[in-house]
Amino acid sequence: xxxxxxxxxxxxxxxxxxxxxxxxxxxxxxxxxxxxxxxxxxxxxxxxxxxxxxxxxxxxxxxxxxxxxxxxxxxxxxxxxxxxxxxxxxxxxxxxxxxxxxxxxxxxxxxxxxxxxxxxxxxxxxxxxxxxxxxxxxxxxxxxxxxxxxxxxxxxxxxxxxxxxxxxxxxxxxxxxxxxxxxxxxxxxxxxxxxxxxxxxxxxxxxxxxxxxxxxxxxxxxxxxxxxxxxxxxxxxxxxxxxxxxxxxxxxxxxxxxxxxxxxxxxxxxxxxxxxxxxxxxxxxxxxxxxxxxxxxxxxxxxxxxxxxxxxxxxxxxxxxxxxxxxxxxxxxxxxxxxxxxxxxxxxxxxxxxxxxxxxxxxxxxxxxxxxxxxxxxxxxxxxxxxxxxxxxxxxxxxxxxxxxxxxxxxxxxxxxxxxxxxxxxxxxxxxxxxxxxxxxxxxxxxxxxxxxxxxxxxxxxxxxxxxxxxxxxxxxxxxxxxxxxxxxxxxxxxxxxxxxxxxxxxxxxxxxxxxxxxxxxxxxxxxxxxxxxxxxxxxxxxxxxxxxxxxxxxxxxxxxxxxxxxxxxxxxxxxxxxxxxxxxxxxxxxxxxxxxxxxxxxxxxxxxxxxxxxxxxxxxxxxxxxxxxxxxxxxxxxxxxxxxxxxxxxxxxx
Amino acid sequence: xxxxxxxxxxxxxxxxxxxxxxxxxxxxxxxxxxxxxxxxxxxxxxxxxxxxxxxxxxxxxxxxxxxxxxxxxxxxxxxxxxxxxxxxxxxxxxxxxxxxxxxxxxxxxxxxxxxxxxxxxxxxxxxxxxxxxxxxxxxxxxxxxxxxxxxx
Numbered sequence: 001x002x003x004x005x006x007x008x009x010x011x012x013x014x015x016x017x018x019x020x021x022x023x024x025x026x027x028x029x030x031x032x033x034x035x036x037x038x039x040x041x042x043x044x045x046x047x048x049x050x051x052x053x054x055x056x057x058x059x060x061x062x063x064x065x066x067x068x069x070x071x072x073x074x075x076x077x078x079x080x081x082x083x084x085x086x087x088x089x090x091x092x093x094x095x096x097x098x099x100x101x102x103x104x105x106x107x108x109x110x111x112x113x114x115x116x117x118x119x120x121x122x123x124x125x126x127x128x129x130x131x132x133x134x135x136x137x138x139x140x141x142x143x144x145x146x147x148x149x150x151x152x153x154x155x156x157x158x159x160x161x162x163x164x165x166x167x168x169x170x171x172x173x174x175x176x177x178x179x180x181x182x183x184x185x186x187x188x189x190x191x192x193x194x195x196x197x198x199x200x201x202x203x204x205x206x207x208x209x210x211x212x213x214x215x216x217x218x219x220x221x222x223x224x225x226x227x228x229x230x231x232x233x234x235x236x237x238x239x240x241x242x243x244x245x246x247x248x249x250x251x252x253x254x255x256x257x258x259x260x261x262x263x264x265x266x267x268x269x270x271x272x273x274x275x276x277x278x279x280x281x282x283x284x285x286x287x288x289x290x291x292x293x294x295x296x297x298x299x300x301x302x303x304x305x306x307x308x309x310x311x312x313x314x315x316x317x318x319x320x321x322x323x324x325x326x327x328x329x330x331x332x333x334x335x336x337x338x339x340x341x342x343x344x345x346x347x348x349x350x351x352x353x354x355x356x357x358x359x360x361x362x363x364x365x366x367x368x369x370x371x372x373x374x375x376x377x378x379x380x381x382x383x384x385x386x387x388x389x390x391x392x393x394x395x396x397x398x399x400x401x402x403x404x405x406x407x408x409x410x411x412x413x414x415x416x417x418x419x420x421x422x423x424x425x426x427x428x429x430x431x432x433x434x435x436x437x438x439x440x441x442x443x444x445x446x447x448x449x450x451x452x453x454x455x456x457x458x459x460x461x462x463x464x465x466x467x468x469x470x471x472x473x474x475x476x477x478x479x480x481x482x483x484x485x486x487x488x489x490x491x492x493x494x495x496x497x498x499x500x501x502x503x504x505x506x507x508x509x510x511x512x513x514x515x516x517x518x519x520x521x522x523x524x525x526x527x528x529x530x531x532x533x534x535x536x537x538x539x540x541x542x543x544x545x546x547x548x549x550x551x552x553x554x555x556x557x558x559x560x561x562x563x564x565x566x567x568x569x570x571x572x573x574x575x576x577x578x579x580x581x582x583x584x585x586x587x588x589x590x591x592x593x594x595x596x597x598x599x600x601x602x603x604x605x606x607x608x609x610x611x612x613x614x615x616x617x618x619x620x621x622x623x624x625x626x627x628x629x630x631x632x633x634x635x636x637x638x639x640x641x642x643x644x645x646x647x648x649x650x651x652x653x654x655x
Numbered sequence: 656x657x658x659x660x661x662x663x664x665x666x667x668x669x670x671x672x673x674x675x676x677x678x679x680x681x682x683x684x685x686x687x688x689x690x691x692x693x694x695x696x697x698x699x700x701x702x703x704x705x706x707x708x709x710x711x712x713x714x715x716x717x718x719x720x721x722x723x724x725x726x727x728x729x730x731x732x733x734x735x736x737x738x739x740x741x742x743x744x745x746x747x748x749x750x751x752x753x754x755x756x757x758x759x760x761x762x763x764x765x766x767x768x769x770x771x772x773x774x775x776x777x778x779x780x781x782x783x784x785x786x787x788x789x790x791x792x793x794x795x796x797x798x799x800x801x802x803x804x805x806x807x
Contacts, residue, residue: 177714178705178711178714179705181713181714181718182704182705182713182714183704183705185704185713185718185719185722186719235711236711236715236757237756237757238756239716239754239756239757240711240715240716240757242716252716252718252719254716255714375662375663375668376662376663376664376668377662377663377668377670493705497705507690508690532667533667533668533669534663534667534668534669535668535669535671536668536669536670536671537671537673538670538671538672538673539672539673539675539678540657540658540672540673540674540675627689627692628686630689630690631686631687631688631689631690632686634687634690635686635687639684641683643657643671643673643677644682644683644684645682645684646671646673646678647678647680647681647682647684648682648684648686650678651673651678652673652675652678652679
């Protein structure tokens, strides 16, 4: 539109200029028309006022007339011709003063202009309208653009002093404000969140939200629970929250959320938190629950913008919606990472894209899915289940390079393979958000990461930390930092209770769960780390379940097959290179495990031991036994026969 | 017959396949008493306002009105129970009507005291049921317990 006006203005300008030019004096200002006629030889529309002409005019007229055609002579071109009457002079002269005449002219020009502009606008509008439907079809390949809006837009609407300040708007923060409000009904709580959304849960983003048959979940963010009822991702509806502006005026108190705002640092002794525009909020009690951010690979971080368009770091509602669009428009997707998020997403996407023929690839460096959590044999078995879900699993592989190749992204791997996909999802873990630490003079654990806090989740006087970014002291299991939903719930609640004056220690162990497809689910509690020695007790399959399983294997039988796997000749080579030996041993074990087809790790309980004491318990496809697991952990005992303990879990019971 | 084998790096992982018959023999282990899982009513008879079974009822914009009404009912010595709490329930309802998206139940209909109390009683019963359920599950928000009970 702007361009159109510019052109129109240009036209009016030159028309006015032309009018003026006609009345300009001086030879040097020849109009185009004049130049044209002068070249043609003569019949110039005479400018009667021209200086040159007027100076000679008298003499010229007094000269004797030139004989234009002397007899017997060849007609020669004559320099000065007899003046021909100028047609322009015969034009009726304006009767009014020039300015009025000009104004009149301008008026008419203006009218024409207006009419022209209207016609132009109407036609442009018509063109835009007729083209818009085709535009709607187009953004297939355009990704959503993430925008964080500040709400309230001005910090002056945020109260300058609040009794309770919660930094971060995730699960830990939600759990904390619920605990504070329960203990102190009239509490006034301000949540400062750097997100666009009100507090919500994240686990369904990689599970249930993908299972709904239609795409309604993308918009309304509702998912089906196990019992068939629907629920929203949001903990509370929007109306639950008070506005930031009115929080301090409400005698009943309330919870207000300032969205899109970032806290840059805290003056811990002065009990003030500073927002990104420098505004300070004073508090009586403060909680930091800033959570964590997804990690990325250096290779991806340094990639070109065109490649980065093809890479997703998965964490938020936005990422879910974005990835949902991508899945619909992709033929192949690769997931980097073999942990919780990577494995869950691989299974969920494989299922989602099954009918559309989506090719899912999962790439990770461990030997099996959940390799850092599950003991090796179980991890390998899980990978088999993931493959059954339709995922192409590439193990022992790291990304060494990526490039755009014929509209696809080619991923080169450390094992020499390369995979071509439309899109990449990076799920290689998270780092706690501790950017506040340095300027606020708070201590961060050098090994585990996260703000260091005591058993009451307290970093300093009136300052508490909960959730992913909290490195706390567990009186039973030592210093820990846990990145799970239930831990955010448990630690957020504890912090909230303590902020309201409970002074409780961390005592209630959090748990976690994961689902890989509909037939595989597990829950765990305590320290569940695959590097610890484990004892797993599984329900032996009955002939009905799996005929092969009843072929009983003995320890002896397995050893003999193990020895066969590496021949003597190979062994001498292997011995020379410890790295290679290690790797071959790993592969050997895998072959061995894969060879035991009769083993069905369908249901069971796995104990994780540290100095022979049970520090973690994983319930494999066994549900509703978490209470028993809690009791076993609480016992902190060395058991001679864990099979006896396993009996308490009733693993043979039909679920 | 159950059998056992050693697997993994340094054979650190022990795997036991246990038969049903083997596990039918009662365990020789006795565990310590489970931690009390506070439900809606604490062992001392007080109300646990942080019970997940209450959802956002006690913490939302009508939380104070809800607490007043529910406390009155819980500690009521009248016969039938709660007949002395009519005014408090009415205040709660007036508040809830302002937030239809939060309290979507049709609260405007029951003007009669008995009706109101009957509804509350039902709510109490529901709450108690939820409480019992939540006692069985260890974790707090529905999302967690959903997964736990999904396979049952």
